[in-house]
Amino acid sequence: GEDVEQSLFLSVREGDSSVINCTYTDSSSTYLYWYKQEPGAGLQLLTYIFSNMDMKQDQRLTVLLNKKDKHLSLRIADTQTGDSAIYFCAESFSGNTGKLIFGQGTTLQVKP
Amino acid sequence: EAQVTQNPRYLITVTGKKLTVTCSQNMNHEYMSWYRQDPGLGLRQIYYSMNVEVTDKGDVPEGYKVSRKEKRNFPLILESPSPNQTSLYFCASTGGTINSPLHFGNGTRLTVT
Numbered sequence: 001g002e003d004v005e006q007s008l009f010l011s012v013r014e015g016d017s018s019v020i021n022c023t024y025t026d027s028s029s030t031y032l033y034w035y036k037q038e039p040g041a042g043l044q045l046l047t048y049i050f051s052n053m054d055m056k057q058d059q060r061l062t063v064l065l066n067k068k069d070k071h072l073s074l075r076i077a078d079t080q081t082g083d084s085a086i087y088f089c090a091e092s093f094s095g096n097t098g099k100l101i102f103g104q105g106t107t108l109q110v111k112p
Numbered sequence: 113e114a115q116v117t118q119n120p121r122y123l124i125t126v127t128g129k130k131l132t133v134t135c136s137q138n139m140n141h142e143y144m145s146w147y148r149q150d151p152g153l154g155l156r157q158i159y160y161s162m163n164v165e166v167t168d169k170g171d172v173p174e175g176y177k178v179s180r181k182e183k184r185n186f187p188l189i190l191e192s193p194s195p196n197q198t199s200l201y202f203c204a205s206t207g208g209t210i211n212s213p214l215h216f217g218n219g220t221r222l223t224v225t
Contacts, residue, residue, distance in 0.1 A: 042216035102154035
């Protein structure tokens with residue numbers, strides 16, 4: 001079945017790079033997403049990658065997709081305290097538009 | 113401003129007392145859904161709707177009902193809430209194309225005692 005796994009916690013120092021990892025089991029996914037959740041707020045879409053791409057860069061964010069290993073990562077360059085949040089990876093499938101399978105979320109703590 | 117609006121933000125109730133959480137979107141989206149978020153489990157889909165009068169079960173539908181009488185509204189109904197439905201609930205909508213991202217509401221934190 002569909003399953004998405006993430007580590008639960010990551011702590012980095014301000015200015016360092018953060019790498020949040022995600023693995024998934026279903027290779028038929030069409031898009032893979034990264035969402036950010038700040039305290040008391042809903043989920044904000046950060047970026048997404050089509051499943052036939054290897055990499056996508058958007059300012060400080062770099063998404064890497066290894067389809068063979070079913071591994072997705074989000075790299076945040078020059079991490080700031082405002083990046084502290086929970087980050088969710090999610091996958092979607094062509095047969096059910098709008099449904100996403102989410103990972104458990106990774107809490108990113110950025111220390112000054 | 114394009115948004116998904118949920119109400120209330122916080123709700124405390126007792127077991128068995130029927131409640132409704134409202135959700136409204138102003139983007140003319142066809143697809144709407146409800147998720148619940150629990151620690152260590154991420155978000156799980158409860159119900160979804162692909163258009164007016166079309167609803168279907170997600171992964172965890174037990175104990176919930178929904179309706180979609182109008183395109184913009186998608187209320188979540190708990191006929192007889194139980195403590196295991198204590199959770200953070202999110203409504204979401206999308207235009208329905210494959211690369212149209214989900215827009216989320218700000219969440220409703222429900223506590224059932």
